[in-house]
Amino acid sequence: MPVLHHYALSAASRIVRLHLAEYEREHELKTQLPWQRDEAFLALNPAGDLPVLVWPDGRHLAGARVICEWLEETTAEARLLAGDAGQRAEIRRLFDWFEIKFTAETSAPLLRERVVKRFSSAAPVSSQTIRAALANSQIHLGYINWLLETRSWLAGEAMSLADLAAAAHLSVLDYFGDISWDKYPEAKLWFMKMKSRPSYRSLMGDHLAGFPPARHYAEVDF
């Protein structure tokens, strides 16, 4: 059984957890603290990023995008990167939107200021950076809401990797209670659908010492 090296508040790790669960691919989870230098982990992924999926025979895959494409290529009933080349491009565009743009503007600065700095740095936490990251998140939520006014799911009429990527990133903000969901009614309905999926359940069980989840984090009807 492969082991997913992950961190509970790493959005990229959460994408792969959702994806593995959607396809009921057995795996174990192993926590890797993003702020700890770990030579064994760097040997698996010289880029140093999470997540990494490792098999007992040593084979391993690093990075959410790489693992998700691989899962689509090796799962018989794969259905999350479906459609013609144009549709698949739209799914990948939105996947990258969250994995690159949302990461840079919101997920990465929030994780760094709130979590990583607490454990690893003498640098003071910047409340200004946190405020800017949360302000950015509202622009993204507005964009999601706008997309969902004309689409059932983010990339079209079927659930896709784009929904997993968006839900994973937003789920970390939701853990901290950062989202005013009532301002984004279409996004809220969509997130309720995502939260009600069996694949989301393992995320709901996350509970980090020192960082209790917000009150409605584990509720499907929030």
Place this chain on the structure above:
Amino acid sequence: MPVLHHYALSAASRIVRLHLAEYEREHELKTQLPWQRDEAFLALNPAGDLPVLVWPDGRHLAGARVICEWLEETTAEARLLAGDAGQRAEIRRLFDWFEIKFTAETSAPLLRERVVKRFSSAAPVSSQTIRAALANSQIHLGYINWLLETRSWLAGEAMSLADLAAAAHLSVLDYFGDISWDKYPEAKLWFMKMKSRPSYRSLMGDHLAGFPPARHYAEVDF
């Protein structure tokens, strides 16, 4: 014929220029200045990034990763994302290495400090940021050199999208004469192979007013 909205010193744009040229897919180039706010361009790609490929009927694809995957899926003789799922994962890992990690650590800060700030910002150029970005590039060059000690091409025994991504990013540094190639003999041999390909020719013709290329930029044997 589609139009590729690009900028000559945008590494992501250069990946797609190489890819289109490898498959001899006809296209026109249209320069989009990364520091200019352009509502028509934002309508094509709300993320605001280059490159974007646009067809006369309005269809468009945004982002190097999206366009490259699309080209692989729609080109009959596609050969740059070949092999089994594990091999394709290795190609994508290295593609993302350059498009995400190298971009963050080297390409983006260099472009911002050297080019964007000259045209768009009152902020002073940070020579410290430039030095740090160039120091980072040496770690990446060392990694490339190490990979090429045991492989003919970056991701294995065949040229792939990983080579296009790496060559595109390094080509921008090469434009400025930033690379001490003699320190990386395997990487140098590989880059000579990349430069000698017909697909690289259009990059060699780039010549930006105010930023003349380094002396050996257009030479295959540098």
